[in-house]
Amino acid sequence: MLWALAPTAGPDLEAWVQRAQGGGTAARSAFDHLVHTESPWLVGYLRSLLGDEGLADDAAQRTWLRAYLSLAKLQEAGAFRGWLRRIATRTAFNLRRDRGTRERYEHAAPQVTSDPGHGEATAAEDAIIACLDQLSYAYREILVLRYVEDLDLDEIQTMLDLGPSATKMRLKRARDAFRAIYEEVVDAEGP
């Protein structure tokens, strides 16, 4: 098992990325190291986005494979995490769009789970996930990017290939939709 929270991107990460961009077995070892250290946040992000462990793991595998094949094209090693997130976002979108794949996983895989043991946090987390599950994928995606991944609006608009006003509008609508559902869920659960 690997520890999960994303380490802060820094010179160390940059050095590993540059090493992975080199050649030969050293590059492959460096890439394996990146997989080891970066997978927890990547998989966590994809699980928030897709709401399904099996599908998220598959998306993470595809993301890494794509990253491996195109790492040489990444010009700024320091931009690795944003670049990887962008690949993951597109991969998730495409995978989600593939209804056949999605349905297969929905029947086969358990829903998102997290560290068992922090009861109250898990209940709150479950409530949020239950609300996200009821939103359209576009709304879920923008809420996760903003409030889970902590991205600024300009980063989100680049990620989603939207204009500034379309980004703000989508975020506002997503927020409103989420709030409406959240209130229903909280009311239903009672005090």
Next chain:
Amino acid sequence: MPRDLEPQERTLFEAFAVLRQRVTYVGRSFEAKLRERLDDADRPRVGLGGTLGAATTQLLNLLTMFAHEPARGTDSEDSYDP
């Protein structure tokens, strides 16, 4: 926290803290499976020429096989009615 977070977003941002702090575990099987896929990607591929060459050889083999087999329906054996 996003640098441009607006006041009306703060409540929602705080509500999502449980997801931000969530601990995600990635099993070793994930890495093992990925390593296999990366190894596959590293393996040299037979180029288009090689693939076409192999297909052509197979086609020639099939043609040769049929050339030695009598065509059905026209052969005396098939049309023979005692």
